[in-house]
Amino acid sequence: MKTNSLLQPDPATDHITGPASAAVTLIEYGDFECPFCAQAYPVTTMLIKHFAADLRFVYRHFPQVAVHPHAELAAEAAEAAGAQGKFWPYHDLLFENREHLAQKHLREYAQQCGIDIERFDYELADHVYRQRVHEHAEGGRKLDVRTTPAFYVNGRYTDVSFGIQHLHDVVAREIGRKR
Numbered sequence: 122m123k124t125n126s127l128l129q130p131d132p133a134t135d136h137i138t139g140p141a142s143a144a145v146t147l148i149e150y151g152d153f154e155c156p157f158c159a160q161a162y163p164v165t166t167m168l169i170k171h172f173a174a175d176l177r178f179v180y181r182h183f184p185q186v187a188v189h190p191h192a193e194l195a196a197e198a199a200e201a202a203g204a205q206g207k208f209w210p211y212h213d214l215l216f217e218n219r220e221h222l223a224q225k226h227l228r229e230y231a232q233q234c235g236i237d238i239e240r241f242d243y244e245l246a247d248h249v250y251r252q253r254v255h256e257h258a259e260g261g262r263k264l265d266v267r268t269t270p271a272f273y274v275n276g277r278y279t280d281v282s283f284g285i286q287h288l289h290d291v292v293a294r295e296i297g298r299k300r
Contacts, residue, residue, distance in 0.1 A: 127260045128276040130179045136208045138169060139177035144299035145292055148179040150261040150271040153215040154189035154222055160272045162216040163283045168292055174193050182257040191222035193254060198227040200250030201241050206274045207234045
């Protein structure tokens, strides 16, 4: 079976945590302003901790701009944080404060993460990372992602519409299968 290249993590453009040798690669297409992504956030955090060496987690942007007016700029801000090596702490702050994503808040979170604010402000004002956010979203659209969060476990879409526990079960089962 040929694997879709969109489901292969790319260290040059993706945000990846966990070892490349992990039994399971979990890709999330998410939106920082999405309430369902916010519900999934503690679960993915727990999965990363619980399965440690067996799980590689990849986060990609899929801002739902029609319903979440701050999502795209939040994604750009996360990219700016990532350019300074702070993507994951910034990602966490965005999900922990999902209802407060106006530009002034994005700047406050950058300060909390110890990000160079002058550079951050410049990159956000010039939309330096908008193209990358659009590329993530376009990749999601090519995979038929329509809503967030959308999860892929080892290249297979995993439906969590009936509960996020299903994601845990699929990851655990896949790790058991690979051992």
